[in-house]
Each structure stands twice: as structure tokens, then as C-alpha cells.
Amino acid sequence: MLRFVVRRLLLLVPILLGVSLLVFVWIRALPGGPATALLGERATPEAVAALEHQYGLDKPIYVQYSKYVKQLATLQLGTSSTSRQEVTTEIRQRFPATVELTIAAGLFAVIFGIPLGFIAAKHYQGPVDHTSLVISLIGISTPIFFLALILKYVFSVRLGWLPSVGRMSVLIDIPHPTNFYLLDAILARNWDAFVDVSKHLILPAIALGSIPLAIIARITRASVLDVQNEDYVRTAQAKGLAPRSVDFHHVLRNAMLPISTIIGLQVGLLLSGAVLTETVFAFPGIGSWLVDAIKARNYPVIQGGVLFVAVIVVFVNLLVDLSYGVLNPRIRLSK
């Protein structure tokens, strides 16, 4: 078990080197650069050259990259070229927002996806199954930004039930010791704030969770259908166990293995979906931060932000792998 974890953590080094190199080269291949982005259309060639010289962007790319890797080795991510703040500071401010949003979206997907798939499998080929298929297909094929606009139009603009932008009403003031606003509200014992933050999470979570929900529902359905025909299920039924007990203790439990894999894989999807969702909902997380950075050719932020997200995805997948052992004793990892 420990050896497995250590091996996976060591694998992080080549993964991160690869990601950093890719991002480093890719953003430099984009037209324009931080100097032209900062100076805008008033840039004179001399000013751009001077700025590029100051940023070291006039040096060969391998020199820039080796300098960057040396800086990374000391866990420095540099300074944002637009806000002039440390990238690590900005990650600390921004990441909790994305975590809250991703967890809310993930929960939404799991809580509605698994029952939907399960019920569909139980009513295989029936109208419920077909309805669930249609819902899933709509969920998978609707672009996030479109769904977000519709949700906002209906629930914010028309009905006025839910807010359309941000993490919290601007009129509420609470201290932010953790930057996890739900947690901050609890710490401040401000329940109005807690309710307000929760409301701000609902629409983005639905928009972001819709695709994972559909995928989880489909996988759950297929997995349950598979397991249902296994001998041990038939044995359990033959033993006279209550259908409920069979469903929960034998079918769903064994069907959870592929489902949990899929849930783990969704984390990457959720983080990439957060880019769009956060932009549309003006949700100040990592996603909207990276979009702004790409527009401004803010190299330190793009490099640091993408690297950070890569680390998170790797860690979550590691956790998912470890969870297999918990779900299925046959593949305990120490063996």
C-alpha cells in the first residue's frame, strides 16, 4: 500500500515536468505576449521590446524554461503580470471557490446520477429507462455555457429565486479566514451568509454537474444490469432475501466499482468544466482566473495555475485508486 502510494507520488515528477513543458511552450506559441497585452494598442515596438527584455522573454526558450524549472524547484510560481500578486497567493484566494463548486457539482451528479441509473436498470427497457436515457443524452450534449444561460434566465432573471453571479451577496460582510465561504459562514456563525453562499452555489453546481450526472447515470445503469444477472444475486434472491436488501447489499455494492472509477475521472472533467462555469457565473475560482490569464497572456499565472490543477487531478485519481481497495477487498493494493 505504502509502496504503491510512494510510486504514484514519484510518478508526479515526470508528469509535472511534462505538463509544465507543454504549457510553457504552448502559451509562447500563441500570438501576442504579456508585453503587448499589458501595453495594448498603444504599445510602441520600443516599449514592447523593453518590457520583453525585462521579463526575459527575449532569451531563447530553453533558457527561459530552465530558469522556470529552477524557480519551480524552490516552490515559487512567480508573480502575476497583471495583478502583481504572487501566484501562490492568488491560488490560495481562488482555489477554495473552485473546490466548493466542484464538490457541490460532484454531489449533485452523484446524488441524482446513481439513483437515476439504478432506477433505469430496474425498469430496463421500460418508459422510465427511456426517459432516463433522454435526460442523460440532454445532459451530455448541452454545452455548459448554454445550460448556464438558460438556468440563469429562468431561475434568476424570470423567477428571481436564485442569484446569477458571484459567490456571495456583496452586501454581506463576513471575515474570510479559510476562503471556503460555506466554512467561513459557519465559523462566523452567520446563518444568513451560509444560506446566501449556498444559494450562490446551486445554479453553477447544476450547470457544472449536468454532464457528469448523465455519465454516472449511464454507467450505473450498465453496471447494475451486469451485476443483476450474476449468480450470487440469483442466490441471494433464492435465499429469500428481501428485494431491497438484495439491491443494496449485493447489486449496488458490486456495481459501485466501475461507478467509483467514473466518479474519479469526472474530477478532471469538473475542473475543466469549471473554467466555463465560473466565467459565466462570475464565480471567482481557478477557472475564471485562468481564462483572464490566457486573455492577458499572463504567463506566470497560466503556468502556475495549470500545474496546480494537474497536481490536483493526479492526487484525486490516486485517491480513487486507493478507494478500490475499500470497495473491493479482492484488489487490496498491498498484494
Add this chain to the structure above:
Amino acid sequence: MRGKLLKFALPLVAFLALIAAGCGGGDNESTGGTSPSETTGGGGGGTLVFGSAADPVALDGILVSDGESSRVIEQIFETLVMLKPGTTDVEPGLAESWEASDDGTAWTFHLRQGVKFQDGTDFNADAVCFNFDRWYNFKGSFQNPSATYYWQTIFGGFATYDPKSGAPKDSLYKSCEATDENTAVITLTTPSSAFLAGLTLTPFSIASPKALQDFGADEGSVDADGIFHPTGTYSTEHPTGTGPFMFKSWTRGDKLVLDRFPGYWGATSDNPTGFNGTGAKIDQLIFRPIADNAARLQALQTGEINGYDLVEPQDIPTIQENSDLQILDRPAFNVGYVGFNISMPPLDDPKVRQAIAYGLDRQGVVDSFYGGRGEVAKEFMPPSLFGYADDVPEYTFDPEKSKQLLQEAGLTPPVKIDFWYPTDVSRPYMPDPKRNFEAFSASLEQAGFKVVPHTAPWSPDYLGKSDEGQLQVYLLGWTGDFGDPDDFIGVFFRSPQKQWGTTDSHEMDDVQKLLEQARAETDEAKRTEMYQEANRQIMTILPGVPYAHNKPAVAFQANVSGYVPSPVDLQSFATVSVG
């Protein structure tokens, strides 16, 4: 097994609780759908929430050049001279009056008395000179053109010249002297009048010397990427000026909160809002960054914000049709033009340039692609600016006249021209460059030209090519920064530029001299005449054809009043009230 199911059940319960909590509070006043103005407590002036496109960079005026920073700085700080609301006319600010020496180099500013900074310290001539000397003595990365763009635009270089910085060598600024408590004399190295209008810009805001020092405004380090990283907290937590609002808090990505400054100068018991009634009417002003245009519009519709700027042309009808919302026009302060490189044959012949001018259906383009907010431009600066001449040569669309001019020039139609337009850009003066190009191209073909289309991404390719003088005929434009003709025709034509081919051609030499003289002239009436004459000459020589001025739009809820849109986007929220 039961215990393990519980692992899934727990988050489920938590999430359901969360949803229940969310739905349960449906009538709570702090949701969307409720105007922020209705939910405030406090002094009765209310709160205004303004949707900005982005966070400011920093709140130290001299070190920023972006519009979102300026918008906030304009509320906290004031400048020696200000703009009359809604215009580009210079009027007294922190200086009550001023005069220039006969040679136009020494400018004496008589300062307003009894003005206090928000930290309680006195505003006086020493404070003014402290600020100017701070700027002039910037070193290292502060001389970086992205850090002190406007200082370098108006004043040029610094006390010490660093060839690596990219900043110019010579400075217009010489010294600042506090001759008494309320008199500051700013001395320039050469005569300039344009600098006075430049002083209305937020970069030249007068800040509290004590706050600048206490909170380390100039402290910082340069990181491995060469980017300056401030270590002081002045520009993020303690910006301190004399303006009607004072800084309260800033959570990046979330909100920036300003409170009404109760000690605003001129406030008396019978005039509680201060001098000229320009003290703030609202108690609190909150800027909320929303980068996405559609999201800003929806937030206005739900009442989560009370107003926003930079309204997209396609959203204007939606806002106009909604009786709870209103659109305000920002006076046009931009110009879109078809530029020529007048040293590239056949454009070195004025007759060919005139033929192109007559061949451009400018009215058609403005009518079709500016959503009713554009007007045809007659010269290279907006009509609201002094120095605009009514009697310049005009070139109304006339294809027959074009062909005739081409023949007079000894050319046989169709005459081939290389016409460039940019992609990946939308500007107020040019909402959709491709459409403008297509319409112009069609009208030019009627007028005896054979248009060869060329295109490049706006930045850096297109702008780079035009700077290098590689484009023969091209679409470009300009949005002004401050109310002086030098910021329009001065920028284009005062010095030879490759873009216009004026580095090789000498047709514009007289105009250049005239613009140089006009910049130095201190007599306002004479300056106006000189710029009018320059406009007449420019439109006769025709180094390009200006075709559009466009009015950008600002949106508010219908219950917001008192906002006076400024042509240059410098407007105080002090006069705004809600409800």
C-alpha cells in the same frame, strides 16, 4: 457494510440540507431579484453596486493605465485640474486657479484651502510636490512602460535615465516648488499646454504623502520573471486621497467596497454634500467584477448590480425595452479611419487619395454597422473637442468623381489597392472590422478600384505591421485619453510615423510644425485656431479618411440617477443617487 453505505449517505444528507437551506430562504432579501439598493441599512444614501469588467490592477494611479483601475481611483482621489462632468473641458480641481509664465514653462497652481486627505492629514503645496517628485524620481521597474504609461505619455522620462527601461530619455517635467502653503509651481523643460489636460488623468491623482510612506507604496521586489511585485500594502489596502469616497475593503474577484468620505472638502452644515454639491450622495459604492458580458446583463436584470459599463451593441435593445432599466450615452470620443501610407505609390499622389475618399461609402457603413450610435467622422478628432473645424473639405460618396480623379492622376481604372483589416478585435470605433471592410471594398470597386483584401490578427500582427508602415490602405482608429487635440491629431501627425508614411514623405511637414507650435501655445483661443487650421490642412492633404465616431453605452437600473457619462470614462459617482 452498513457503515460503508453511511459513507455515501452522509454527504447526501449534507447536500440535501444545503439545497433545503437554499430553497427555504426564498424570501430572503439578499437573493438575486432584489435590488441591492433596497437592502441597505445605514445613512439613507443607500448603496450602489456597479458591475465592472475586471478587478482593478492596483489603486495607485501613477502605476496603472487600465480603465477598471481608473474607474475606482477616480472616486478615491482627485487631481489638480478636473474635467467638467460630461465634457473634456478642463476646470478647477484641487487647484482653484492656475497661470502659466509667458514662456509657457512655469505653471503656478493656487490650491484649494481646507482640503484634507482621508487619513486626516492636510492637503497642501508640499503634498502636491511630494507626489510629483515621487513620480519623477521613479527608478528600476517603475520606469517600465507598462508601469508608468501615462507619466511617460505626458511627461516623458525620469530624473535618471535607464536605457534598458524603455522609457524616453528627456522629460517634460523639471521641478515642483511649494512657494507657500497653497501655491505650487510646476516647471517644465519646454513649453506645453497639452500637459494641463493630461493632469486631469487619474495617474496624476494627489495622494496622501503620509499614507504613501506608511504603507510602502514604492517598496517591492522584482521576481524571476522580471515582474515587479509590490511588498507594501498602499495600492491594495490603503489608497488615500481627497475624493468623495474612501477605501474600505477589497476581495479580489468578489468585490471592492468604498464608503462615503464624511470629511470631503467643502462639506458644511448647509451644504452637507460638499463643494458644488459634489460630495457623495450614496453611502457606499461597491464594484463587482463580472468578466462575461452576458452575465453582466443578467446581473443587471436581476438587480444584483445597479449598473455596468461597456454595454455590447447587441444588448442595447434588450435594455431599452425593459422599463426597469435605462441606457445612457457616453459622448463619442473616438475615431475610426481608413489610413493610408502616403509614401507608397500610387497613394503618394493626392488625387488617388481623394479618389479613395470619394469611393468610401462612409454613411452606409455607419448606418449599417453602428447600431444607430455612430456618426460619420469628418476629421481625425471628435466634434466635442476644442479645435474641431466645421469647414474642412468633405468627401461625400461619389464613385463617378473617384473615377474622374483617377483619370486625372493618369491611371486607368480599375486601380489595384492593398486594403487591410484586422481580425480578433472589436473597438467602439470599429465594432466589426470585417463588415466595415466588406462594405468599403464594395463601394471602392464601384469607384474604379480593384481591392486586394489582406488581414491579420489585431495584436500583435496587425498593429505591428501598421507601426512598421507595411500597410497601404488599412482600417484603424483611436480612443482618446484626455481632452486635448494633441491626444488625437497630435498622436497621429505631430511627429513623422511609418504608419502614415510620413517618415519618407514630406507632404505633412507643415502640419507637423503647426501641431508642435499648437502644443506649446499657452493662449487657449490661439491654440483652438491653430488646431482648426491643422484639421483643415490634414483633411486637404488627406493622409487617411476618418469615417466614424461611436457613442459607447452605459446601462443602469431606472431608479439610478445623477450619473453623467464622461467622454473619457472619468466620472465621479458622487452625484449618483439610487431610488
